[in-house]
Amino acid sequence: xxxxxxxxxxxxxxxxxxxxxxxxxxxxxxxxxxxxxxxxxxxxxxxxxxxxxxxxxxxxxxxxxxxxxxxxxxxxxxxxxxxxxxxxxxxxxxxxxxxxxxxxxxxxxxxxxxxxxxxxxxxxxxxxxxxxxxxxxxxxxxxxxxxxxxxxxxxxxxxxxxxxxxxxxxxxxxxxxxxxxxxxxxxxxxxxxxxxxxxxxxxxxxxxxxxxxxxxxxxxxxxxxxxxxxxxxxxxxxxxxxxxxxxxxxxxxxxxx
Amino acid sequence: xxxxxxxxxxxxxx
Numbered sequence: 001x002x003x004x005x006x007x008x009x010x011x012x013x014x015x016x017x018x019x020x021x022x023x024x025x026x027x028x029x030x031x032x033x034x035x036x037x038x039x040x041x042x043x044x045x046x047x048x049x050x051x052x053x054x055x056x057x058x059x060x061x062x063x064x065x066x067x068x069x070x071x072x073x074x075x076x077x078x079x080x081x082x083x084x085x086x087x088x089x090x091x092x093x094x095x096x097x098x099x100x101x102x103x104x105x106x107x108x109x110x111x112x113x114x115x116x117x118x119x120x121x122x123x124x125x126x127x128x129x130x131x132x133x134x135x136x137x138x139x140x141x142x143x144x145x146x147x148x149x150x151x152x153x154x155x156x157x158x159x160x161x162x163x164x165x166x167x168x169x170x171x172x173x174x175x176x177x178x179x180x181x182x183x184x185x186x187x188x189x190x191x192x193x194x195x196x197x198x199x200x201x202x203x204x205x206x207x208x209x210x211x212x213x214x215x216x217x218x219x220x221x222x223x224x225x226x227x228x229x230x231x232x233x234x235x236x237x238x239x240x241x242x243x244x245x246x247x248x249x250x251x252x253x254x255x256x257x
Numbered sequence: 258x259x260x261x262x263x264x265x266x267x268x269x270x271x
Contacts, residue, residue: 006261043261043263044264044265045261045262045263045264046261046264047264047268060267101262123269124270125266125270126264126268126269126270126271127268127269127270128271129268157259206259208261232267233267234264234267234268250264250268252261252262252263252264252266252267253262254259254260254261254262255259255260256259257258257259257260257263
């Protein structure tokens with residue numbers, strides 16, 4: 001028996017919108033810890049890891065660990081039927097082949113339930129070891145999104161370099177080149193608008209902008225984004241989900257042939 | 258042109 005009641009239902013709507021273009025089908029793993037997901041894109045270049053901790057739900061019942069395979073496009077269709085202010089409850093039975101999404105309007109005058117078919121998904125879980133990163137950049141998520149969008153109109157790849165000077169995003173295309181440097185900026189009142197650069201060593205890595213732009217679909221989940229970089233490791237782009245957990249995207253770097 | 262690497266080069270299956 002599974003019953004998860006999420007008062008801020010819009011969070012689930014946003015999470016699915018953030019990952020559905022990257023991943024088609026995924027197993028949602030439910031345990032006492034929370035609801036989690038790990039899935040790779042079809043080319044195995046990018047990975048999304050999601051955690052919604054049990055404490056973040058108003059009611060959380062998960063009698064045994066279960067893995068529920070869902071088509072994210074179908075899930076998105078159903079969750080789009082929930083209002084942004086709705087409370088969403090996810091219900092399932094052990095061994096069942098469907099899951100039910102129940103939507104309650106804030107004043108309880110409309111209650112809907114949508115039953116979705118589950119699917120068997122063979123998914124490979126990767127072990128992601130804890131790593132010491134050479135540099136960790138925290139910046140406003142909207143700023144990161146803007147940079148990725150702007151640069152992708154000029155080039156296909158971006159070089160992200162962190163030095164004492166700041167974090168530099170560089171691209172090159174047929175029409176020319178672009179460099180955007182963001183310096184550390186802690187002096188403003190609002191911490192969400194700060195850019196904070198922790199650097200142990202300078203690092204410079206190349207990534208496909210197509211994937212980074214896809215990750216920025218999570219921008220509305222968090223005011224800030226954390227970019228963790230180490231040479232010869234996938235970059236981690238993390239959006240914290242207030243009081244609940246995170247959505248992390250891992251992207252393998254490109255290397256010179 | 259730089260070559261795209263895949264994740265299994267960095268992370269092993271669990």
